[in-house]
Amino acid sequence: MTGPQRIVCLTEETTEWLYLLGEEHRIVGISGYTVRPRRAREEKPRVSAFLDGKIDKIVALEPDLVIGFSDMQAALADKLIRAGLNVFITNQRSVAEIFATLRLVAGLVQASDCAEAWIAACQARHAEIAAASAAWPRRPRVYFEEWDDPMISAIRWVSELIVIAGGVDVFAELGLMAGGKDRVVHDLAEPPRRAPDLIVGSWCGKKFRGANVAARAGWQDVPAVAGGELHEIKSCDILQPGPAALTDGLEQLHRLCAGWAARRGG
Incomplete structure (x- = not known):
């Protein structure tokens, strides 16, 4: 060995x-x-x-x-x-960088063949999901909240997974920022202005409280709040830049987006 x-x-x-x-x-x-x-x-x-x-x-x-x-x-x-x-x-911050890091670590332990087989299957599933969502008449607008106080939006790999899953990240420009402090949403009224259809919370290890989000001042008319579309994905499934995010995290995002599309005749 x-x-x-x-x-x-x-x-x-x-x-x-x-x-x-x-x-x-x-x-x-x-x-x-x-x-x-x-x-x-x-x-x-x-x-x-x-x-x-x-x-x-x-x-x-x-x-x-x-x-x-x-x-x-x-x-x-x-x-x-x-x-x-x-x-x-x-x-690593992007989906591509996660795959590159997986390859790098696999190379360190002389397991590149096994890694390439896993990566190929994972990427094939990503393509399958993206193709399925491409047929929807409209993609849901998604606000992903990584933390509540201050409000922090999706890190880059999550922002990219939202797109693969069939959604539109309403704060895609913040997803390009590397640091959490650069993804802080300072204005409580800004997420409502961007009218997300889905709100997904993953509060870095603490339980997401959808009722607390829905009760924020001025958020009652947000489409996601009015439609009861506030959901949690556990941070261990999506905020770790490794296999979990690329598999379980993405699958959960896709189910939420697909469910929304189906309820609207997509």
């Missing part, structure tokens, strides 16, 4: 991917936020949160590689590097 033998995964998507590749035996530590696959929580020690981790415990695991995600883990990565560990941080 070649490549890194003892890997610590600081975020869930790398853990899920290595399990899908059949390379979970290489994982010696995972994020405490990991829920996919569920058995990883029983089989692997949890050694980190998102912004920080148990440095001594990670070092004691003697990993030959630590893999993380996002510039937000820069401080944690710095601590681990100073502790003498090899650290690899990715910063």
Whole structure:
């Protein structure tokens, strides 16, 4: 067996991917936020949160590689590097970058053939979904809310998945922004002005409260509110830039968009 033998995964998507590749035996530590696959929580020690981790415990695991995600883990990565560990941080934001990162990680563990088969099947399903929604007379306008206070709209890969699923992201221009602070919707009246047909909440690990959204001042006439189209997709299914978002997250978005289209004769 070649490549890194003892890997610590600081975020869930790398853990899920290595399990899908059949390379979970290489994982010696995972994020405490990991829920996919569920058995990883029983089989692997949890050694980190998102912004920080148990440095001594990670070092004691003697990993030959630590893999993380996002510039937000820069401080944690710095601590681990100073502790003498090899650290690899990715910063994927788009669907294309997620696929590229999956290929990169698979290459590290000599599992490229398995990865390419999974990616090909995933991309074929994306094309199938896009083709199905292309036949609808109208695509639903979607407001995706990643956080409620302040209101933060969809990150880039979610914005792109909305389009693949058959929707129109009402804040597509914000989806192009890399940082969460750049996707803050400052004006409470702006989402109503953009008249979303669907509101999808995924509040980064806390339960989406559709009733609270519907009760916002001036939102009662929003098409999604008037039609009762407020839905939740759990953050573990769509806000991790890995397999879950490309499969379960997309499928849930597509079901919501398809349901809306069907109810309107699409």
